[in-house]
Structure formats: structure tokens, C-alpha cells
Amino acid sequence: MDVTPPPQAAPSAAAAITLESIRKQYPDGTVAVDSLDLHIAPGELVVLIGPSGCGKSTVLRMVNRLIEPSAGRILLDGTDITSGDPVTLRRRIGYVIQHVGLFPHQSVRANVGTVPRLLGWSRRAARARVDELLELVGLPPGQYGDRYPGELSGGQRQRVGVARALAADPLVLLMDEPFSAVDPIVRGRLQDEFRRLQAEVRKTIVLVTHDLDEAVRLGDRIAVLSEGGRLEQYATPDELLRAPATEFVREFVGADRGVRRLAVAPITAELLAPRRPEDSSELPEVPIGASRYDALAAMLTAGVDAVVVTGDADKPLGRLTRDTLFA
Numbered sequence: 001m002d003v004t005p006p007p008q009a010a011p012s013a014a015a016a017i018t019l020e021s022i023r024k025q026y027p028d029g030t031v032a033v034d035s036l037d038l039h040i041a042p043g044e045l046v047v048l049i050g051p052s053g054c055g056k057s058t059v060l061r062m063v064n065r066l067i068e069p070s071a072g073r074i075l076l077d078g079t080d081i082t083s084g085d086p087v088t089l090r091r092r093i094g095y096v097i098q099h100v101g102l103f104p105h106q107s108v109r110a111n112v113g114t115v116p117r118l119l120g121w122s123r124r125a126a127r128a129r130v131d132e133l134l135e136l137v138g139l140p141p142g143q144y145g146d147r148y149p150g151e152l153s154g155g156q157r158q159r160v161g162v163a164r165a166l167a168a169d170p171l172v173l174l175m176d177e178p179f180s181a182v183d184p185i186v187r188g189r190l191q192d193e194f195r196r197l198q199a200e201v202r203k204t205i206v207l208v209t210h211d212l213d214e215a216v217r218l219g220d221r222i223a224v225l226s227e228g229g230r231l232e233q234y235a236t237p238d239e240l241l242r243a244p245a246t247e248f249v250r251e252f253v254g255a256d257r258g259v260r261r262l263a264v265a266p267i268t269a270e271l272l273a274p275r276r277p278e279d280s281s282e283l284p285e286v287p288i289g290a291s292r293y294d295a296l297a298a299m300l301t302a303g304v305d306a307v308v309v310t311g312d313a314d315k316p317l318g319r320l321t322r323d324t325l326f327a
């Protein structure tokens with residue numbers, strides 16, 4: 001697989017986020033987040049997940065200071081953001097919420113161009129950026145740029161929200177249940193598109209969701225929180241599903257975690273057994289590095305209990321049996 005970025009891609013800004021002993025106590029005494037430490041690398045997509053009321057949105061909104069922390073520090077690339085002007089800060093941080101919050105009386109182009117305009121970009125530069133982003137989120141500007149939000153589907157509005165959040169090349173993108181207002185089919189499509197988009201722009205993203213499948217699909221790492229913003233586990237989707245760190249996480253990820261994991265756990269060399277002479281004619285082939293789900297699907301389709309795993313130039317490397325898929 002070629003992972004070299006296309007030569008025309010401009011380097012895009014992405015900051016590391018560090019939460020240090022961050023706490024939020026609301027004026028009525030509720031401690032939404034007690035003392036949370038979390039580090040997010042530049043360009044990483046971290047999902048915050050946990051039961052209702054555990055403090056996910058509070059954590060997210062402290063990063064752009066829509067909510068002020070009661071204690072602790074938040075650093076962007078090592079600089080404390082808890083002092084300084086919150087409005088300036090918010091212009092460097094994209095924010096996408098469930099019900100997008102587009103301006104209904106402004107065109108799609110005007111909506112996406114909001115922050116560049118506020119930042120004083122020239123009309124030409126702003127327009128070029130807006131059109132580039134609309135193209136990137138799959139809404140060709142010639143067709144959609146002059147429409148109003150009321151003339152779009154829910155999924156299209158959500159894409160405009162994402163384009164708007166990315167318009168001024170933010171350091172960080174915060175997303176609070178961004179895909180939950182659309183039906184499951186549109187949601188799946190938006191998630192796929194969003195993954196492709198993230199592979200291209202590589203922003204540092206913090207995404208809040210209730211949906212474990214969404215977390216597993218999108219997250220580079222997942223932070224599982226329990227009440228009071230307590231960090232139960234912070235791990236890759238594969239690790240979280242393979243080895244829940246606490247009883248809370250084990251229950252949260254559910255009894256079917258082995259099945260969910262098939263989609264995110266790759267086929268690796270150590271799972272393979274030597275080939276048998278009769279294998280090549282009988283068994284389907286699956287490339288190394290494909291997901292274990294792909295291997296299971298190939299087995300079920302062919303009605304067999306094993307596949308031949310291939311490497312470079314389709315060279316057979318070994319056989320993978322159904323039992324080892326869950327290892």
C-alpha cells in the first residue's frame with residue numbers, strides 16, 4: 001500500500017493535547033470530572049466513550065473553553081490554554097456537534113467561510129479554501145455552494161459542519177456525537193468518508209460518542225470513562241477489545257467483544273500454521289494485514305475452516321484456521 005502523501009497536499013497543522021489533572025465542578029456542586037490526565041498525539045483521533053453523564057462532553061468543552069476547568073491544566077503543543085483569550089483559541093479549534101448549528105439564512109459557502117472571514121482572510125483565499133473543502137467532503141461546490149442548509153439532507157448538513165470546522169485549518173477538531181442525528185445507513189457512510197478525510201488532513205481529533213462500533217471504527221485510541229471522568233482504559237480498539245483493563249470496561253465493551261474485534265485485529269504472521277500440500281487448490285486466499293473479519297468472511301463464503309494467507313506477489317505464507325481468529 002502506498003502511504004506517501006500526494007505532492008500537492010499542503011502540510012496541515014495539528015497540535016498535541018495534554019490534559020493534566022483536569023477537574024470540573026459545576027456551581028451546584030456536581031463534580032463532572034474529578035482529576036483526568038490524558039495525552040493525545042498530533043494527528044491522532046481519540047474517542048471518548050462511556051455511559052451517559054460520565055463527563056465526556058464536559059471534557060471536550062474544556063478543551064475549547066466553552067467550559068472553564070475548576071483545576072488542572074490543558075496544553076496545546078505544550079502551551080497552557082487556560083489563560084489567554086478564549087475567542088481567539090476557539091478560532092484555532094474546529095467544533096462539530098450533533099445538530100450542526102449552521103446559519104439557516106446563509107448559503108453553504110458562507111457557512112463554511114465563517115471562520116476564515118473572521119480571521120480576515122482575503123475573499124479570494126477564503127473562497128478557494130471553501131471550495132476545496134466542499135470538494136473534500138463530497139459536496140461539489142458548483143452544485144451545493146449556493147444552497148441553503150434547509151435545501152440539504154441531514155447527512156449533507158453534517159458534511160457542511162465538518163467542512164466549516166476544518167475551514168481555517170484548525171490545530172484540533174472537537175466532535176460531540178457528530179454522526180448520531182442521522183440514520184444508521186447514512187451514519188455508516190459518513191463514518192467511512194470521515195475516515196478517508198482524516199487520512200488526508202490528519203488533524204488531532206477528539207470525538208465523543210455513545211456508540212462502541214463508531215469508537216472502534218474511527219478511533220486510533222479509545223478512552224473509556226466512568227462517572228466523574230475517571231479514565232478506566234486508554235488503548236487502541238484492538239487492545240481494548242482483546243484485554244479490557246477493568247471489570248467496568250469488560251462490561252462496557254460487552255460479551256461480543258471477540259466478534260467486534262475481528263474487524264480491527266489484523267492477520268499477523270504469528271497466527272499462521274504451515275501450509276499443507278492440498279491447501280492451494282481448496283482454500284480461499286487472503287492477504288496478510290487484512291482484517292480477521294475478511295478471513296472469516298472468506299471462510300464462510302467458501303464453506304471451509306481455513307484460508308491461505310499470502311504476502312508480496314501473492315506468495316503463500318501459511319494457513320489460518322477459524323480457531324486462531326479469536327487469539
Ligand SMILES: Nc1ncnc2c1ncn2[C@@H]1O[C@H](COP(=O)(O)OP(=O)(O)OP(=O)(O)O)[C@@H](O)[C@H]1O
Nearest residue numbers: 026027028030032051052053054055056057058059
Ligand atoms: N451546567 C451544569 N451544571 C451542573 N451539572 C452539570 C452541568 N452540565 C453537566 N452537568 C453534570 O455533569 C455530569 C457530566 O455531564 P456531561 O454532559 O459532561 O456528560 P456526558 O458523558 O457527556 O453525558 P451524555 O453522554 O449523556 O451526553 C453529569 O452528571 C451532568 O448532569
